[in-house]
Amino acid sequence: MIDVSGLRKVYRDRGREVVALGGVDLRVREGEIFGVLGQSGAGKSTLLRCVNLLERPTEGTVSVAGQELTALREGELRRARQRIGMIHQHFALLSSRTVAGNVAFPLEVMGVGRAERARRVAELLELVGLADKAGAHPAQLSGGQKQRVGIARALAGNPSVLLSDEATSALDPATTQSILSLLRNLNRELGLTILLITHEMHVVKGICDSVAVMRDGLVEESGAIPELIARPGSRLAAELFPLPRPEAGNVTITFTGQADEPVVSEIVRKFDVDVNILGGVLEEVAGVSAGRLRVRLTGGEREAALDYLTERGLLVEVTP
Amino acid sequence: MTWDEMSPLLLEATGQTAQMVVWSTLFTVLFGLPLGIALVVTDRGGLLPSPVLNRVLGLVVNLGRSLPFIVLMIAVIPLTRLIVGTTIGTFAAVVPLTLGAAPFFARLVETALREVGRDTVQAAQAMGAGRGTIIGKVLLPEAMPGLVAGLTVTVVALISYSAMAGAIGGGGLGDLAIRYGYQRFETTLMVVTVVVLVVIVQLVQTLGDVVARRLARR
Numbered sequence: 001m002i003d004v005s006g007l008r009k010v011y012r013d014r015g016r017e018v019v020a021l022g023g024v025d026l027r028v029r030e031g032e033i034f035g036v037l038g039q040s041g042a043g044k045s046t047l048l049r050c051v052n053l054l055e056r057p058t059e060g061t062v063s064v065a066g067q068e069l070t071a072l073r074e075g076e077l078r079r080a081r082q083r084i085g086m087i088h089q090h091f092a093l094l095s096s097r098t099v100a101g102n103v104a105f106p107l108e109v110m111g112v113g114r115a116e117r118a119r120r121v122a123e124l125l126e127l128v129g130l131a132d133k134a135g136a137h138p139a140q141l142s143g144g145q146k147q148r149v150g151i152a153r154a155l156a157g158n159p160s161v162l163l164s165d166e167a168t169s170a171l172d173p174a175t176t177q178s179i180l181s182l183l184r185n186l187n188r189e190l191g192l193t194i195l196l197i198t199h200e201m202h203v204v205k206g207i208c209d210s211v212a213v214m215r216d217g218l219v220e221e222s223g224a225i226p227e228l229i230a231r232p233g234s235r236l237a238a239e240l241f242p243l244p245r246p247e248a249g250n251v252t253i254t255f256t257g258q259a260d261e262p263v264v265s266e267i268v269r270k271f272d273v274d275v276n277i278l279g280g281v282l283e284e285v286a287g288v289s290a291g292r293l294r295v296r297l298t299g300g301e302r303e304a305a306l307d308y309l310t311e312r313g314l315l316v317e318v319t320p
Numbered sequence: 321m322t323w324d325e326m327s328p329l330l331l332e333a334t335g336q337t338a339q340m341v342v343w344s345t346l347f348t349v350l351f352g353l354p355l356g357i358a359l360v361v362t363d364r365g366g367l368l369p370s371p372v373l374n375r376v377l378g379l380v381v382n383l384g385r386s387l388p389f390i391v392l393m394i395a396v397i398p399l400t401r402l403i404v405g406t407t408i409g410t411f412a413a414v415v416p417l418t419l420g421a422a423p424f425f426a427r428l429v430e431t432a433l434r435e436v437g438r439d440t441v442q443a444a445q446a447m448g449a450g451r452g453t454i455i456g457k458v459l460l461p462e463a464m465p466g467l468v469a470g471l472t473v474t475v476v477a478l479i480s481y482s483a484m485a486g487a488i489g490g491g492g493l494g495d496l497a498i499r500y501g502y503q504r505f506e507t508t509l510m511v512v513t514v515v516v517l518v519v520i521v522q523l524v525q526t527l528g529d530v531v532a533r534r535l536a537r538r
Contacts, residue, residue: 049442052446054442054445054446077448078448078449078450079448080448081445081446081447081448082447082448084446086443086446086447088439088442088443090437090439092437092439092440092442092443093440094440094458094461094462095462096461096462096464096535097461105444105447105457106447106448108453108457109444109447109448109449109453110448139537153447157447157448163446
């Protein structure tokens, strides 16, 4: 649905070149929620702005819904943008307009007639649960309500893609949860593809199907979350399952979906090893329960026990 | 002077001041608003960046603002003759008043428009809005409280400038105060004129404040 390839963005600042994106490839499949995770300054915001060309990439191409945006002229680009929704960290609502007026704005831009506009606005406000706030001004709303207006506005043009720029970063935890579940519902019910950027792991944990981890303008790893976690040396797994720094000889076992199988007691019985549990984390991510266990394995048939775990589909990493 | 002697003088002078201020306010907005918009739009990172045009406009605005009004009024006399056909009288004063106030108002417009968040403008761009739509439906409505406040300050400045219009026969309250109060030692008239001016300025400022506050409360 979204194809980004070879994307570079270089800023020139007083003669110096600052590389914000150093060649990024990204593929977001139709109907998925794709998260870009990274610290501030990692380039994720620039990446998102390059997807709808709010920033012109220095090099590379961007395609959304089969249309190569980087090849469009200005007028065509404006029309293409009407089919790409975007929500913002600080909501970016028009304070001079009512809630209904804000949702109507993109419809005015598209040239939708007055009667049709009113009908569509009512429908959209109903969808985000703000039908009773149509006449209120943004200043009278809570943060969560403002973001709901932002979402209704972003959906006005029946977009196939929604871009989310840290949409929950300015909200408290409870409100964040309600906005995330709204996004999840829209994704399921409307088949909306969502590309979101965030610096918060719990957003990724809560709603993402796939993720790209960014650092210093580059994607370090990306893919479906269960696959990523099962990949040796995954940074996502390291951040998702925070465990103390391992000592030499420690064994780290990563489960994805096999968390309910009693593998530890099995290896103890079968291979006569001693298992000393040093730490463990269990998380629900992308609909599967995944976890990581750090143990010290001693005695018995240690190597055979490790092989057995690998055979069972677990990721086994031994710290050298 | 008795009240009966003063009142026709005051009435006429107030009318002239009103005439000068109303007309020059109108033209100030007509020229200053687009100029202020242009200053923002052509700036680096604006909707239509054009560093050269931006610098030229900035220079023109600064030039207009650096001349003392009394000097400007004399300096533009040829231009006034070209536009109005005469260089003396109330209407002749409108030309220098507009020239003096438009750059001032343009800067205030610029400041007000810059207050509109970059986020808000980018959100509109992300929705596919063109430049005209962004200026007309985002920048100006969002900046309206600031624009009204700026206009209020400009009108008050114009009232003050118009007091100097006597120098080119424009009449008005300032002229009255100088001719009678200063040159003829009519202290009573001087005091009354000052009171009238204070009342007018108060009215304008209060009206502007009320409107700006009502717009900002939304």
